Amino acid sequence: MIMKLIIAYVQPHKLSDVKRALFKAEVYKMSVTNSLGCGQQKGYHESYRGVDIEVNLLKKLRLEIAVNEDFVERTVKAIIEGSKTGQIGDGKIFILDLPECIRIRTEERGNVAIG
């Protein structure tokens, strides 16, 4: 079976909703990192000691989830369910082909290593 890597950028405060939705869809494995980014949402203005600063990199979270093909749709659905508000800035999901996956502890490869 083909393996996919799902990368999603979501609003930081939506993480708990996304996690809840993923757990409901029986997706228990993920990596989450902090990230900064800009898109349609543009930025906002900060000021420091009277000087204006334009901040156009906004705080986002990056989720990485590696799945076998049969899990792709439900994972994507869960991420959308958890993070969609309909406002600009909700984020994006990318799906990439994943050529190989190795579980270090057992040295298993491929589909069995992902699950």
Place this chain on the structure above:
Amino acid sequence: MCIKLKTVLVCLIFAAGFAVTASTTFAFQDSVEDVGSSVAESVDMAPEPEVHVEESTDIESITAAIKEQLQTNINIVWTCIAAFLVFFMQAGFAMVETGFTRAKNAVNILTKNLMDFSVGSLAFFFVGFGLMFGVSNGLFGTTLFGLSGVEDGGDWSWTFLIFQTVFAATAATIVSGAMAERTKFVSYLLYSVVITLVIYPIFGSWAWGNLLIGDNSSWLADLGFHDFAGSTVVHSIGGWLALAGAIVLGPRVGKYGANGKPNAILGHSLPLAALGVFILWFGWFGFNPGSTTFGDGMIGYVAVTTNLAAAAGAVLALTTSWLLMKKPDLSMALNGALAGLVAITAPCDGVSAFGAVCIGAVAGILVVLSVLFIDFVLKVDDPVGAISVHGVNGLWGTLSYGLFSMNEGLFYGHGFKSLGVQLLGIGTAFVWAFGLGLILFFLLKKTVGLRVTPEEELKGLDIGEHGNEAYAGFQIFTTE
């Protein structure tokens, strides 16, 4: 400046020298008189010692005057040092509140702490102090606004004013923690003005109104209400206002789940919170021992009772959290130390050292139970535990005087009289502060608005209210 210093030094040396000579003369005269009187008895000659007596009263009165002057000055020095220690408690509050809340609201809470002291100092100088300590009309003071009528210079009133100002600001700053992470900045400023302008001073005049003008009417004090350094006057007033504020505001986004269960919203820096508690503990050595406003051995005694209660509070809060939650919880132990300090504030001068340990121990248990009760049962969101520490334990501390006081307490066989008066004071403080607090915050809610938008709350008040970040250049994991 330099000349002034020199004159003071010379005066001091002179005074000290004089005191030494005077005392040796006395010792010498005593022995002479002894011999003289024994001689007089045998030979029966009367007038001679009378001259001696006159000379000695003259020296006595001079010595007494010097002693009094020295005592007055040491009182002023001690009260000022204590005031500066209590001022430093503002730093403690700022660190505790910042540490117990999230990084995205740090700038906001620090600004609030800076401003409630600054706004409060001005409001208290121009209005509050007069309402609290001026010549009373029976309900509040009517003179001494901006210390009018008091000569600029070394008058005791100035020392007393700075000491009372830092107390008023302490009451004001308590509320900031309970209303953290969601209050509109401008509403908080307005609240700060009102508490130091009216709410704190008027209640204060009922309990402490006769501290500056001795024959002022001060109805709670006249009844025998005892609040030595302000468990009720400062802490409960702040605590009950905090309760009113937190109720009118409502909980932070995400504090209560759909099932009504409270979620933990982690503070971002326990090191800052711990530093803050140590600073507060340190400052309390000005708060309680300073309230003697008198340089003598009571400073040390009150320092001991204060320290014992704080220590017992920390130990018992830690133990209680250990038993209830299976782990010794630092944040609860920190709250416990503060709870012990708040509780011992009212009775610190009138209880035994053992009594102080008991009062602090009860405070330590009480604060943990109270935090859980407010979180789980009342469902009022108090991010730093201000209501439990200051409101509830201010109440307990004031009540404990009626039980543990060596002169008036129930446990020392003096009956219920003091306990009753303490209860009356506690009740009055609750009705006054909680009632006015509800009205004030409700009015603010209806006019300028009390709370920021949910979007701003999620993004953080630092950016929303101040356009600033506390930790620029750091990666902060903001997930709630």
